[in-house]
Amino acid sequence: RYATASSGPQARATVPNYDLFKQRLDRARATVLENKPLTLAQKILYAHLHDVSSMTSAPVPGETYLKLSPDRVAMQDASAQMAILQFMLSGMKQTAVPTSIHCDHLVEAYEGADKDVARSWQTSREIYEFLQAASQKYGIAFWKPGSGIIHQLVLENYAAPGTLMLGTDSHTPNAGGLGMLAIGVGGADAVDAMASIPWELKAPRVLGVRLSGSLHPWGSPKDVILALAGKLTVRGGTGYIVEYFGEGVESLSCTGMATICNMGAEVGATTSVFPYTPSMARYLRATQRAPIATAADAQQASYLSADEQVTQSPETYYDEIVDIDLSSLEPGYNGPFTPDLYTPRSLMTDTVGREQWSDKVSAALIGSCTNSSYQDLSRAASLARQASERGLKVAEGTEFLVSPGSEQIRATMERDGIQQAFESIGAKVLANACGPCIGQWNRDENPVVKNRETNSIVSSFNRNFRARNDGNPNTMNFLTSPEMVLSAALSGRLSFNPLADTLTDSTGKEFKLQPPTGDELPKDGYAQGRDEYKPLLDHQPAMEIPIAPTSARLQTLEAFVPWNGQEFFNTRVLITVQGKCTTDHISAAGKWLKYKGHLENLSRNTLIGAANAAMDGQVNLVRNSIEGLEPAQGTIPDVALAYKTANVPWLVIADYNYGEGSAREHAAMQPRFLGCNMVIARSFARIHETNLKKQGVLPLVFARPDEDYFIFAKDPHELVVQTQGVKDINEHNPVVTLLVERIRDGNVIETYSVECRHTMSADQIGWFKAGSALNLIASQQGA
């Protein structure tokens, strides 16, 4: 293992073993890679091949599965619960790679930072104690609630150029801003890495984004990814690693690059990465990792950036290229309801009117894992100071909330007067946690939410699916830079353009905000913050892990039943999903977050956000296909549970990019728990497809997605499905055929033969046969 010599709890990353990196990469180059020039992403991947000698030919992007050895795992508190429950089933005594757990998602933002953290110990003590005990038992660094958001803490402590990390959260790619290849996965994938089982990834294509010029005074790194999401759409990055290059890269701060990589998740990319730059070295030194900067400086030209031939002739070596000129990039707004609906500032005012978006901004939110760097906050604070000097506060009826990404950021913000600048205009500073970004904030009593009113919120976050932030499907959520959020907080209007419009000060005089200014890094270094938020590094192998049998929030997992070696018979179509169906739709967050460690209770939210193509797009409503089984028509979890109780297997028919959004493996485990044996989609989001495979659900795509999907869009409750090809499933033949009968009044009135494809490797077929990937690991451990 090249990055670290040993596992065990660590407060910070150790210096990567770049010599081993070189040896491994050189070996891969000389054998299977035919000494071809490589992009940075390819270098990092191929230096992490588990066993290059097992490869017989050059990997084919989009086809060959790479078996990789990640250096590190990071998990957040919501997804860590299930990952740990699974790791407990694996029979391992300790994690094989350095691992950290970060308590960030379960802190609700209600009364302000400290009170909210204290409150979260009351509401989630059971979960925290479970995660803490598991961390102690298995040698994991445990970051308590209030210490910060996973991606910010990883950037500050664990990211290192050229290394490979898995994180159980879809915004794990944030660490690409520090030259790390950091990939969002489900807990079962994390368990692979923690158990030293080779982790599989289909060789990705590499999409090069060439940056030229430099940002103008109102421009911010966020605008790069907002514009890119507009160009690529939420599906455009699927199957790709996004790699940035070009002279514009050098003009960006390390934390700015992290913002760009963070939101790369919104284009569906496997991950995003920047080459090593002097700004990364500055950030490493500022965060007390000078030895890593020194080691990386020595490697920069050869191992931490693309080969020279690639940068000289990028069209030859990148699979796709997108050009972005930073100098002409305007502040952007993406939304509402989808992160790829891009509107540049100069068109925003007109678009608000034309699209009848709600102009009134009911909440302005900055911070989160995406945008809470010192640079972000100091630039936004410079605008806040301009306003407070003129006696101005945030607009009436607009709530202004700040979510610092970590205790280090919060303490530095407080020391340097940034927090005071925000508070002087009426901001409330929340705990160092996810809070509003994941719908955990005090909006329930707000009339706009209570009455389901149409309203707009503006945030510097990264994701804006309908109802994500406050449960109100009529809340229009716009993603933008911290500077634009601040401007919206002051004006209270979406249509306000700070580059052109004026505000009115306390004396009635009009004034224009001057462009924001701020520092890339704090001049006096980062403040360290309160000791209570330092990580717990306490390895105690004999520790007992507490799970009360009566708990509503934690439940010991039972292994899924292995496949019986036969075709699937008598399978019912639970729902034909219409349109966008993200992991939020399959396994909602918000109030359901508290059940993340209790599969049975959480499964009561399965697919409650899915729209039924056969019932005019109605959400969470399906017909039961079995006569006499109650309910005849009901919510999706109710009907799924009825099928499970009656031992009737069922499947889901899905639209394009099914499962986009997060790495939430619950979105695969819950259907499996309720008896789902297949999901057949027009296409899948990568992580979710892998998660289905890990949990023993067979994911298939239609061979003719534009035609065959519609067979299932009409009265799917009449359909009974049998497979042909599952019995002999293998990695060389991707075809599985569905033999479908339409039965009405007891008679078969139509039959269809629908050709589908699977994308499973030999190992993944092993998971399917064993009933889940974990069953396979456990059998290998003799557990």
Ligand code: SF4
């Ligand atoms: Fe937390 Fe939001 Fe970042 Fe996810 S995207 S880690 S919920 S702050």
